[in-house]
Amino acid sequence: MNRALKRLSIAVLAMFLLLLINVNYLQGFETSSLAAEPNNARAYYGQFEYQRGNIVTADGVTIAGSKPSGADDPIKWQRYYSDGPMYAPVTGYDTIYSSSGLEYYENAVLNGNDTSLTVRNFIDLITGKTRKGANVTVTINSKAQAAAYNGLVATLQGTGRVGAVVALNPATGAILAMASFPSYNPNELAVHDGTQLIKNDDTLQHAEGNPLLNHAINTTLPPGSTFKIVTSSAYFNQNPGSSTQTAVYSPTQLTLPQTSHVLTNDDGEVCGNTGTDQVPILYAFAQSCDTTFGSLGIKVQAGALNSTAQNFGMNSSSLKIPMPVSPSNYVIPASEALTAYSAIGQYSDTVTALQEAMFAATIANGGKLMTPYLVQSVIASDLSTVQSTQPSLLQQAVSPSVASNVGQMMEAVVQQPEGTAYAFNANNEGVTIAGKTGTAQNGANNSGLNDAVFTSFAPYDNPTIAVGVIIQGGGYGATAAAPIAVQVIKAYLGIR
Amino acid sequence: MLIFAVAIVGFAYASVGFTLNGKIPSSMPEYMLAFIVIMVAGHLAVRRFAAYADPLLLPLAATLNGLGIVMIYRLQEAGKNGNPGYGTTGLFAPLSSSATLIQILYTAIGVGCFVGVLALIREARTLQRYTYTIGAAGLILLALPALLPASISEVQGAKIQIALGSSFTIQPEEFAKLALAISFAGYLVAKRDVLALAGRRMLGVDLPRARDLGPILVAWGASLLLLVFESDIGTSAVFMGLFVAMLYIATSRTSWLLIGFLLFVTGAFAAAKLFGHVGERFTIWLHPFTATNIQGNAFQLVQGLEGMANGGLLGKGLGAGQPYLTPLVQSDFIFTAFGEELGLAGVMAILLIYALIVQRGLRTALMVKDPFSKLLAGGLSFMLALQVFVIVGGVTRLIPLTGITTPFLSQGGSSLVASWILIALLARLSDSARRPPPRSIQDEGLTQVVTLT
Numbered sequence: 001m002n003r004a005l006k007r008l009s010i011a012v013l014a015m016f017l018l019l020l021i022n023v024n025y026l027q028g029f030e031t032s033s034l035a036a037e038p039n040n041a042r043a044y045y046g047q048f049e050y051q052r053g054n055i056v057t058a059d060g061v062t063i064a065g066s067k068p069s070g071a072d073d074p075i076k077w078q079r080y081y082s083d084g085p086m087y088a089p090v091t092g093y094d095t096i097y098s099s100s101g102l103e104y105y106e107n108a109v110l111n112g113n114d115t116s117l118t119v120r121n122f123i124d125l126i127t128g129k130t131r132k133g134a135n136v137t138v139t140i141n142s143k144a145q146a147a148a149y150n151g152l153v154a155t156l157q158g159t160g161r162v163g164a165v166v167a168l169n170p171a172t173g174a175i176l177a178m179a180s181f182p183s184y185n186p187n188e189l190a191v192h193d194g195t196q197l198i199k200n201d202d203t204l205q206h207a208e209g210n211p212l213l214n215h216a217i218n219t220t221l222p223p224g225s226t227f228k229i230v231t232s233s234a235y236f237n238q239n240p241g242s243s244t245q246t247a248v249y250s251p252t253q254l255t256l257p258q259t260s261h262v263l264t265n266d267d268g269e270v271c272g273n274t275g276t277d278q279v280p281i282l283y284a285f286a287q288s289c290d291t292t293f294g295s296l297g298i299k300v301q302a303g304a305l306n307s308t309a310q311n312f313g314m315n316s317s318s319l320k321i322p323m324p325v326s327p328s329n330y331v332i333p334a335s336e337a338l339t340a341y342s343a344i345g346q347y348s349d350t351v352t353a354l355q356e357a358m359f360a361a362t363i364a365n366g367g368k369l370m371t372p373y374l375v376q377s378v379i380a381s382d383l384s385t386v387q388s389t390q391p392s393l394l395q396q397a398v399s400p401s402v403a404s405n406v407g408q409m410m411e412a413v414v415q416q417p418e419g420t421a422y423a424f425n426a427n428n429e430g431v432t433i434a435g436k437t438g439t440a441q442n443g444a445n446n447s448g449l450n451d452a453v454f455t456s457f458a459p460y461d462n463p464t465i466a467v468g469v470i471i472q473g474g475g476y477g478a479t480a481a482a483p484i485a486v487q488v489i490k491a492y493l494g495i496r
Numbered sequence: 497m498l499i500f501a502v503a504i505v506g507f508a509y510a511s512v513g514f515t516l517n518g519k520i521p522s523s524m525p526e527y528m529l530a531f532i533v534i535m536v537a538g539h540l541a542v543r544r545f546a547a548y549a550d551p552l553l554l555p556l557a558a559t560l561n562g563l564g565i566v567m568i569y570r571l572q573e574a575g576k577n578g579n580p581g582y583g584t585t586g587l588f589a590p591l592s593s594s595a596t597l598i599q600i601l602y603t604a605i606g607v608g609c610f611v612g613v614l615a616l617i618r619e620a621r622t623l624q625r626y627t628y629t630i631g632a633a634g635l636i637l638l639a640l641p642a643l644l645p646a647s648i649s650e651v652q653g654a655k656i657q658i659a660l661g662s663s664f665t666i667q668p669e670e671f672a673k674l675a676l677a678i679s680f681a682g683y684l685v686a687k688r689d690v691l692a693l694a695g696r697r698m699l700g701v702d703l704p705r706a707r708d709l710g711p712i713l714v715a716w717g718a719s720l721l722l723l724v725f726e727s728d729i730g731t732s733a734v735f736m737g738l739f740v741a742m743l744y745i746a747t748s749r750t751s752w753l754l755i756g757f758l759l760f761v762t763g764a765f766a767a768a769k770l771f772g773h774v775g776e777r778f779t780i781w782l783h784p785f786t787a788t789n790i791q792g793n794a795f796q797l798v799q800g801l802e803g804m805a806n807g808g809l810l811g812k813g814l815g816a817g818q819p820y821l822t823p824l825v826q827s828d829f830i831f832t833a834f835g836e837e838l839g840l841a842g843v844m845a846i847l848l849i850y851a852l853i854v855q856r857g858l859r860t861a862l863m864v865k866d867p868f869s870k871l872l873a874g875g876l877s878f879m880l881a882l883q884v885f886v887i888v889g890g891v892t893r894l895i896p897l898t899g900i901t902t903p904f905l906s907q908g909g910s911s912l913v914a915s916w917i918l919i920a921l922l923a924r925l926s927d928s929a930r931r932p933p934p935r936s937i938q939d940e941g942l943t944q945v946v947t948l949t
Binding site for chain 2 (some may be wrong): 076220
């Protein structure tokens, strides 16, 4: 019997050895493959284990944060957004399934998994400090952002149309404001109840104006007359000897080559009061004469318009802020007639609000286009700076002298009596605003509402802010778009 | 040793409290006091009734039992008092606030039975007299749930319990296993010579006579009936394994092992083909991660595996994991909860504790003199080992998953009480084995002392 018992003991030993080997394999070698298994609830809840970092504006307003969830919630932290709709284009949303905006593109630092935080996490582990994600400081100025969003709401509320505002620091490319309308409240997408989340998401997906889309960087609309910045830049570039006072051909009616089409100014008015068909380019720019710039477009040719537009950042699909920016488009027309239209921001020209701000920022910064960016710095939970963005030159778009000429003309738009935005010359506590209006015609036979566009910078002598505004169907740029830009400038510069 | 056991349990209990609420649980003093009183009572009973019993058995069992209580407390607290938890109804329903208390109560009953067995059965051999009575009782206990209506006996698709009222249930098979082990031992001691010697040799294997196949066929039939009528594969395997192992110990004939094994595999294979729920076990064992299985029948297994993977080498710490994501983790899957919170280190320690208990049992079997005690000790030890193998192997996907309780750890009274009775029997047997022979009645003065130089 003892022999059998001994053999049985060996069998028992083998059984326990098998179990031991199996748990070793399971917990020692298979952990990562099991963790990567889809539907792994623990890996899923693991993302919510640590407190996520905040998103903070440059002037210290926390626009996204995490607080402890209620009891019996397996997701430990509840994401919250203050002034959600106002900042949604910046923060994006962070649902239990997916995220967008900075929540998506800065996820690694916000949740603390980024390699730059590994050492700090390890120190936290050793010292017993609770691990926390890093805070992201954005370049946004809360006052400018509030002015931009409130302006959009006041203009577009209830219309079903979309609009966007972007403000840049011309010298650095830092994005000071980025507002989009219609917007959404990211708090509605931060709910932990999956059913409620899907319901809220479904409502937003089908809402008028696609609120989930960041219209400031992902919706393009015709630039209208603001494109004359590009056309005149191309002209000055080709004619280094010319100045803002150089007279250019400005007929009341421009018959387009090889067609019977006639291009007129907005109300068929005469451009300038010179009695001739020659007008200083500054005057034509300030009054925004379409015949003048249509003719100039034909003169400089589509190729030059295209390369200048690209120098200002158009036709580029590689721009990231870090969210990818939809390219603003200039399509080389097949005929001179269409070139004339493309030179005044019609035909197939479309731009984002960010591109509008980049037009003004380039001119304000002496022709240097700085790379736009949204993330100022990343601050770890121990308050040390982990990453910080250094301004970088995207490209020298135009020469300083060209920029100076165009800048003078933009100043005239607001400061000269014949300027389309003359209404905004006063009450600015001595701050001079320069800008360019745009009113883009829409629809078959221009039956649709005009899109209102405005691009501007201030103060003229020492620019610190450039603002681009696009209001779909807003009518005249000076009526619908310019007031918002002026409010943003005033808010940023602290003018009452 | 017992002090160590109690200290481990105490530290584990405090650790849960610190992790969950940042302080020692308010229930700790009374619960730990109750636990200490119960275990000291067990210890005193051993001193009184079985002074020579293996000193490791009680502390080892107490450690496991205590860790089980701690884990049940930890699971009870999930989703309460601001602690993370998951789900409110059905399979994820949180344990009632009195789960820990009830488990301690069962511990008291279990140790009570332990003391009772030690006090009443002063010599294990006396059990041999009741071979057939105990055997019949065991079979009745085993068959009872199958005969009762499903409303009383069904739980999670298996007909294995007897419900007395709404909250109190007994799983008679836990006790049936013990009864049958005793009965087998008695029967085999009587019949072992004929089973061991008669027969002829064929292909190098000693084959028994056809008419001696009777008992093994009866055991096989009973285990298959268990499989078919109670949907309880795990117990069926343990039952069959127990019988075959004891047969082997009794006869030392490899042919019995082969026959038993072949019969079980054939039976299980036929059952897998004939009955959906048996075949399904194989499917989820082989392919747990397919899209349909992972959301279906393999959900619990996969959650358990992912929980253990989440624990890794050192575990998340008691109270810091998410074992509550595994449905019904407090019963069959409690081992995975330990895997998640104590890690590889913890589960290896738990497995080694089991291995130690089994080793002490087998050692007793080797030491004890009379054949009945030998068989009983060997059978009981092997049964415990097999039970651990079946459930731990099942939840770690070493073998197909079959729902049986994890001895001492799982929530539930029947299993705990039966496990304590098993320990009591082993203690009694080891007491007989280690008891020094009676003093010689010879006059020592007459013994010649020779000094060898």
